[in-house]
Amino acid sequence: MQLDAPRFILVDPGTFANWLRTRGRLxxxxxxxxxxxxxxxxxxxxxxxAAQKE
Known part of the structure; x- marks a missing residue:
């Protein structure tokens, strides 16, 4: 079984932290x-x- 190559999406700094905050996990x-x-x-x-559209 072969795994697909990873895919990356570049986002602005703070995007992941904002997502954690919306989940109550920051x-x-x-x-x-x-x-x-x-x-x-x-x-x-x-x-x-949504962050990319802003």
Whole structure:
């Protein structure tokens, strides 16, 4: 089985922190998720796309 190559989306500084804030996860003890479920990933994608439109 071969994995697809990773895809990257460049975003403005603070975009990921803003997404964490909207989920109530911004703070010293909250880490970048190592494994992210489909729903959270879809939410992050929506947040990134909305931030790019601004």
């Amino acid at each position: 703070g010293d003890q909250n880490k970048v998720p190592r494994v992210i479920n489909d729903q959270a990933l879809a939410d992050l994608k929506r947040h990134v796309l």
